[in-house]
Amino acid sequence: MKKTVLLVAALLLVMVLVGAWIFLGPATAFSDSKKYLYIATPAANEKAVMDSLQKNELLKSEGVFNWLASRMGYWEKVKPGRYEIKKGTSLLSVVRMLRNGQQAPVNLVITKLRTPQDFARLVGRKFETDSAQMMAYLQSEAFKNKRQISADEAMAYVLPDTYTYFWNSDPEKIFQKLADASRNFWTAERKAKAEAKGFTPLQVAIIASIVDEESNALSEKDTIASVYMNRLKTGMPLQADPTVKYALQDFSLKRIYEKHLAVVSPYNTYRNRGLPPGPICTPQKKTIDAVLDAPQTNYVYFVASPAFNGTHVFSATYAEHQGKARLYQEALNRLMAQKQ
Template sequence: MKKILGYSLLILLVVALFFAWRVAGSATNFSESRKFLYIHTGAASEKAVMQTLQDSGFLKHPGMFNWLASKLKVWERLRPGKYEIEKGASILTLARKLRNGSQSPVNLVITKLRTRNDFAGLVGRKFESDSTAMLHFMQSNDSLKKFNLDTNTVMTAVFPNTYSLLWNSEPQKIFRKLNEQRTKFWTDERKQKAKQLGLTPEQVYVLASIVEEETLRNDEKPTVASVYLNRLNRGMNLGADPTIKFAVGDFSIKRVLFGHINSTASSPYNTYKNKGLPPGPICTPSETTIDAVLNAAKTDYLFFCAKPNGNGYHAFASNDIEHAKNAKAYQQWLDSLNIK
């Protein structure tokens, strides 16, 4: 009897150890350091998740996971989202992660973008919500009015930065996150500086987008900004080449020609034909560039063109004659390089 009892206890111990090994031991079935389980909105169910796990081959024993998940009431608490599965993770770890809704955040990294389509496309590649949904949101004045924006100024809320969000965040929630950064940036001091320039924060952003396209040199951005502010104050057309490229839809253009200007005459972004600022930004400028506009240099410059050396700096002029000389030198340099 004692031998039978001993054998029984041994068998129970072996079973318990085997069970513990299956539950708490490594259960993943992939070689990468991590993979992600995506649970889509409307598909947060036992059937859908188990089908994904079986089709993907994430786990060695998906049936064991299903049993444990049922015992831990995972399926009753399951929420859509993006969940990280690290190599060597146990089914217990994954079950707890799903039950607790412990999603992996998505980092939305925004650098320079030019259009609403660019931004919507970025969102579509990073989140469950597709680009069409974000574009629809950005093209709806009803959606934007709560942010004091419209379809022209909507991109002035998109500041280059890194934003942490959940994968299943809807367009409105994503935009609300962006607007938090916008609100944080526009301090009372910055708003006052904009007011002293006779501009709204949105107009400062628009002008900064032009300056951003004109020069990569941070140390000359305040001077470039001064040129455009001087033109605005004198009632002159801005005559900004980047706005023509934006109107054409081709930023690879090396030399803006009369053909480009004339073909976009009806565009509100043609600053050769229309006075004042364009209705919206032509790119997402850095905060450094926006501050360069707010702290523009005090100059009498009305013109500038690239210097004929390719170093990215510009020659500035306060009159037509001086500018014509600078422009001729640059054009001759382009011709020498056979740049059309």
């Protein structure tokens, strides 16, 4: 009798250990450090989860996972999202994570984007929503009515930074976080500076985007901004080459020729006075501050420096500008001759 009891106890212990190993031991079937399980919003159900697990070969035993998920009530409410499964994770941990909706965050890193289409494509690569849905949202009447801005103007609110979301965030949530960050950036002090210069925050962002495309040298961005502000105040056309590239949607152009200036577009600041309808790239925060802190100058022209150091030289008169442009051209000719 005693031997029987010991044998039964041993068998129970073995069963407990086996069960513990099955449910608490490593259950992943991949060699990478981690993989992701994507559960789409329209089909957040048992079949979608099981199909995704099997297709991506994430677990050693989908059948045991299914059994455990049923016992833990997971199939009653499947939550869509992007879930990170680390190598060696147990079945119990996986089911708990999915049941609790503990999604892995998605970082949306904004650097330089030029068009709303660029932004939409970036969103489409990072989120469940695709680029077409993002563009449809930006161009919708609902967006325009709620934000009081157009799709072109929307890029003024897409400030370079890193933003954290969930994978299944919809276009409204994605843009709302950007709009909130922009609102926080535009402090009362910054708004007061813009008003003192006679511009709105949107107009400052548009100017900053042009300055960003003109120069990478932070030391001169405030002076370049002063040139454009002076042109605007005197009624001169901006005549900003980067806006012509934007109008042509050809950002590979190194120089703008007479033939390019004929393009019919509200972004062609050679043909149209005033600012273009929206930013021509996502304006950097430091460039916006450079515009807000632009000095009072009498400059209305600038040309690349003959030192070829990425900076520019500035002029108050056209005659002075022609002289400096000639110096640059002569230096360029000498440089090209040396290369040949």
